[in-house]
Amino acid sequence: MFTLFEIIILSILGLAFALSVVRLLRGPSVPDRILALDVLSMVALGILGLYASATGDPAPLDVAIGIAIIAFLATAGLAHYYLTSNQTPGGTGDPDTN
Amino acid sequence: MAWFTQFLLLLGSISMLLAAIGLLRFPDFFTRAHAGTKAASLGAGLILLAAVLPLSGQDIAVRVWLTIFFVFLTVPVAGHLLGRAAYLKGLPQWPGKNHDEWNPPAEKENESSS
Numbered sequence: 001m002f003t004l005f006e007i008i009i010l011s012i013l014g015l016a017f018a019l020s021v022v023r024l025l026r027g028p029s030v031p032d033r034i035l036a037l038d039v040l041s042m043v044a045l046g047i048l049g050l051y052a053s054a055t056g057d058p059a060p061l062d063v064a065i066g067i068a069i070i071a072f073l074a075t076a077g078l079a080h081y082y083l084t085s086n087q088t089p090g091g092t093g094d095p096d097t098n
Numbered sequence: 099m100a101w102f103t104q105f106l107l108l109l110g111s112i113s114m115l116l117a118a119i120g121l122l123r124f125p126d127f128f129t130r131a132h133a134g135t136k137a138a139s140l141g142a143g144l145i146l147l148a149a150v151l152p153l154s155g156q157d158i159a160v161r162v163w164l165t166i167f168f169v170f171l172t173v174p175v176a177g178h179l180l181g182r183a184a185y186l187k188g189l190p191q192w193p194g195k196n197h198d199e200w201n202p203p204a205e206k207e208n209e210s211s212s
Contacts, residue, residue: 005104012111019118023130031127031184035134038176039121042138045169046114049145050107058158061149065165068172075176083183 006054034078041071103148110144126192135177
């Protein structure tokens with residue numbers, strides 16, 4: 001099962017996941033949240049790759065293909081939705097309060 | 099070979115962590131997009147490379163190589179679409195920026211035309 005090294009790698013990836021979730025919840029504007037979702041799916045790709053590498057089971061790599069495709073389509077679709085919406089850009093424009 | 103896989107895993111996870119820290123710490127959306135697209139796709143590519151190296155010769159290896167190719171092909175496109183939408187909607191930009199290549203300041207245009 002998991003060695004100490006793989007647990008360390010998993011904790012680094014989990015920390016990256018948690019920091020991206022913080023940006024997803026805080027993000028003052030809509031594109032910040034879309035970008036945080038994109039980074040979350042990239043970290044999910046990394047966790048699946050680590051699981052496949054640690055256990056030698058290649059099944060999660062098929063899931064990784066699906067997540068990569070869905071992440072691209074979601075980001076492109078949400079960006080188009082944001083561009084054509086009537087919403088004014090969020091955020092205060094002040095970097096200290098973001 | 100095992101040490102090389104571990105090296106790739108470590109490099110990829112540190113790159114992911116740097117992407118997340120940049121996503122949290124940078125001042126405006128455009129600098130966050132810089133951290134969130136490049137570093138995160140590099141980390142995903144390195145970790146998938148670590149996963150595919152022991153699988154050489156199997157059917158799944160081709161699909162994983164295609165996944166790596168797909169990630170490096172689509173993440174910049176998605177980042178460009180998102181940044182273009184944010185720019186056109188007039189999202190607030192970091193006040194410390196010193197140039198804007200899409201919409202350059204007027205005095206620089208006057209200098210180049212005179």
